[in-house]
Amino acid sequence: MDAHTSLRNAVKLGGSLLVTYGISLVLQMLVPRILGPTSFGQYNWANGFSGAFFVLSAMGLDVYIRKEVALRPDHASEFFGGTLLLQVGLALGLMGGMLWVMRSSGEPPEVQALALLLGVYQFFFRLNAILAAVLHAREKVDGLSVAHVLMKCIWGGGLVLVLLLGAPLPWMAAPFIGAEIVKAVFLFRLTRQHAGLRMRLDVRSTVTALLAALPFFINEAALATNGRVDVSILGMVANKTEVGYYGAVWGIAGMTMLLSPILSWVLLPMMSRAAASSPEEFTRILRRGLEGIVSVSIPVTLALALGAETWVQLMIGKAYLPAAPVLRLLAPIFVLTYVATVCGSWLMAANRPWTVTRTSIMAAVLSPVLNLVLIPLCLKRLGPAGGASATAISLATCEVIVTIVLVAAIGQRAWDARALSVLGKTLGVCAAVTAVHLVLGRLGLDSRDLVRGLARLVVDGLVYVSLILLTGAVRKDEVLALVHKVRNRRKPQDSTEPPSAEARAA
Incomplete structure (x- = not known):
């Protein structure tokens, strides 16, 4: 019954994501075409820069909630009020740090303003991830599916309006902020109604939850280094046009990650319950999950790699054709990411979160080093999009290492003869x-x-x-x-x- 409920919830969430990904697909094609490589690069850099800072504000609570609240339904109310207060204070400090770094590096005023506004968006985005995690853990996802669609419609409509009006670059953040605020109000209501979430200030419970979430927090911060800081480094070592190339093809490749949120939302709570009740079922979910992910993700990745030039022309225009090799380099990453997600969820449910965290830290240290070494070399030897290619190579290398380590940590239980x-x-x-x-x-x-x-x-x-x-x-x-x-x-x-x-x- 639990697996049936989880599967049904995955279908509901998948349906809402198909709608939201459809909206995202249109905008992934529209925004780079209208802005061009340089302006799109500035926008993408500001988004990555703010995201790298604000990953700290999530504190690992969304993963912790999916694991623990799935077993203790009332636990979230014990720490939510305290962690929310801490998040607000942390957000103010992070925005001050962002401003200092951008002024020190001489970023243009419009890029600074855009990054700070996107920091406001990141705060609400992280808050909504925590609220959504409560609903995932309690398997109350009907209203959440509606919230995804509503938020994406507000964001998409607002972004199209900003582009059509030719508004200054900082206005690009307005649709993001508006959509996340509406979603936050909606999710607050849903969590109170369906999950019994209450605003309480309990210092002891807050500290206990933060300490228990520490490995998830460090893991998420390390993943941000491997996914966000690379864009910041690319913009500083190379130029914003290279960031534009990288961000545009990343947008195409990222559409293959439709299943990634569903895996995170559904798989960890289901595995946590299976780990507590049936070791055999726990292993079976892992094996069939890996088999299914391989069957679905490999053909999509293959199509992306073989048709890189075609997809670039079709979706974002000939101006980005120099970035087609970057798309080909990024394509295999998503198979590895899916496998790593399934294995990481299993290890967390098996009370081995520090294994996942240590692996992410290793990648977080390696990624900037590879970027700093490879970007200057590839810029000289590969010409346009050489810096973006270097960032893609760095990310792919880290993802290969992470996947190998996580699969090895599980051992023979990860695969059977059928898989x-x-x-x-x-x-x-x-x-x-x-x-x-x-x-x-x-x-x-x-x-x-x-x-x-x-x-x-x-x-x-x-x-x-x-x-x-x-x-x-x-x-x-x-x-x-x-x-x-x-x-x-x-x-x-x-x-x-x-x-x-x-x-x-x-």
Whole structure:
């Protein structure tokens, strides 16, 4: 029943994310085209810079809540008031620190103003992540799905208006702030109504929760270094145009991360309950989760890598074509990120959070070092987008190391014969499709031509689907059984009696 509820919640959240990702996709195509590489680079740098600072304001509480409140429903009220007060004070200090760093480095006034306003957005974004975590832990996600869609509509509509009016760069932050404030009000109401969250100031409980959340906090701060600080370094060592190239193709690649929030929201609470009740189920969730992630993410990553030039032209325009190699470098990262997310959730549920934290710290130290070494070298040797390529290489290297360490920490429990078979067959199919793609290029289907590039990707897709079914990497009987089950669930009840509560829930 718990797995069924978690799956149903994942479907609800996934449905809302499809809508919000649709809005994001349109804006990922629109914003870089309108702003151009340099202005988009300034915007992207300010966003990454503020995000790197404000990751500290989350204090690791969202992960801690998903793990502990799933088992102790009333626990969140014991520390929420104290941590919220601390977050407000910390936010003011962080904005002061941001201003000092930007003035010291000579950033233009409009970039400084944009970064500070995006800091306000980051505060509410982190607060909303904590409130959402309470609802995830209590498996009350219906209203949360509505909140995601509402917030994204406000943000998307506001951003389009700002772009159409040609407003100054700092106004880019206004839709973000407005959407998150509306979402915060909505989530406060939902958490009080469905999760019983109350505003209490309990110093002892607050300190206890912060200490227990410390490994999650350090892990999140380290991840920010590996995901946000690299953009700041790129902007300072290279230039904002390189940040524009990197940010634009990262926006395309990031669309493949649709499942990442669902994994974080649903998997950790489900694994925590399984760890407390059934070791066998705990391991089974891990193995099937990894198998499913590999099956879904690898073909998407392959399409992204093989069609990099086509996707860049189609989504953000020819002005960003120099960044196509960067997209190709970023593509494999997302398979690794998915695997690391599943393994990290399992280790946290198994009360081994410091294993995940130490791994993230290692990557956090390595990432800036690699960026500082590789960016100057690649700028000289690779020309336009060379600095962005260096940042992508640094991120990919860190992600490979993190994934290897986390999988090794779990050991043989991570994979069984079935999962290894699926992985081997899938990689073999990818190699065959890559060979077909290269042959098509020699036959005249050049990816630099948009129409020919799309035709080439269609052929690649048909070959992939045919081989994946032929080899049994995805079993045809399982796919047909799933389709049959969905069809049966859509049929009306034959009985004249009203459906049961269980049927309505399903």
